[in-house]
Amino acid sequence: MSKKSVRKSAAKSARKPVAPSGTRPPARPPAEDEQPLPDSPAVPHPREPRPARLGAAAALVAAEGLALVAVGLYLLVMGLLGTPDRPEQAEMGGLTLVALAVLPLVAANGLRTRRSWSRGPAVITQLMALPVAYTLMTTDGAFSIPAGILLGAVAVVSLVLLLNPAVVDALGIKRGPRGA
16 A cells, blocks of 8 residues: 555544444534434324324214124024024124124224324225114114114214314324315
8 A cells, every 4th residue: 555545544534533443432412402303203193192082983983883783692602592584694794793893993093002004994994884783774664764864873973073173183193284
């Protein structure tokens, strides 16, 4: 090596401090006017209080899921042990309702734990419940009209809660430029 290249490498090494191998250089403390960056801007801090609207939405979605499980198990048991006109249809309907209950139950748990992905399945569940409520309200039966009214009311209230800006913010979902 020539003297010139030795001087250049010595000058470069003198400019930046070298940390011992396998260690990180010490982090600089933040300046007084600097705010520390949050861990993740999309996920709210878990210690922040959960808005009441989010808790209510989670409870309503969970209630829908539990109702689906209850009706599904009833149909399944009646298909196996009862005397329906078509036992295989009752059994398959019961299994279908129990399987469909997974979506709102998972969404309710996600809402409870403030996961941003959970709002989509919860909204989809409510949108699927509205035609079912209408069908229940327009059929003859002792329990179908009140059940349809109850299901429709729960679906509409849940949609209003899930689309509320406070719930959107609590889930860490970014809104568009105009707040939509």
